[in-house]
Amino acid sequence: MNDKQIEKQRKRELKQQWQEEQQRLFEESLPMERAFFTQLFDALDEQLEICGCDHTSSKTVEILNRIDIKNIEGVVVWLREHGGYCDCEVLWNVEEYFE
Structure with missing residues (x-):
């Protein structure tokens, strides 16, 4: 060489x-196990197809509660730091980090 x-x-x-x-x-x-992010993204995708985005994180919080995440506020802050300011942005901006 x-x-x-x-x-x-x-x-x-x-x-x-x-x-x-x-x-x-x-x-x-x-802020939570990687597998929970997959669950979050899949559930959000289903919810947004049905209801659309209201430009809040309400569906994200609802799903995190459903999958029994204890530090929801920490997860929401982390999502925002990575471009997920509302439910649709969680899918558009954050999910790509996991691909």
Whole structure:
């Protein structure tokens, strides 16, 4: 390998390390288990197809209560920090973090 190839390989390795660190930090920041997010997204999708979004987090809170989440306020704050300011935005903005 020449110097240019070595540098390119090193940049790829650094990028991979950074991505892994970002993923680790994201997972550590989750206010509830990942499986509960899947339940939330699926239930929200069903509810929004039926009722539409009233631009509040009311359906999100209702679903979190139904799946027996204890720190609902913490989850709602976390969702807002990740772009989920209302029920439809939870699906549009937050769900993509889990794909």
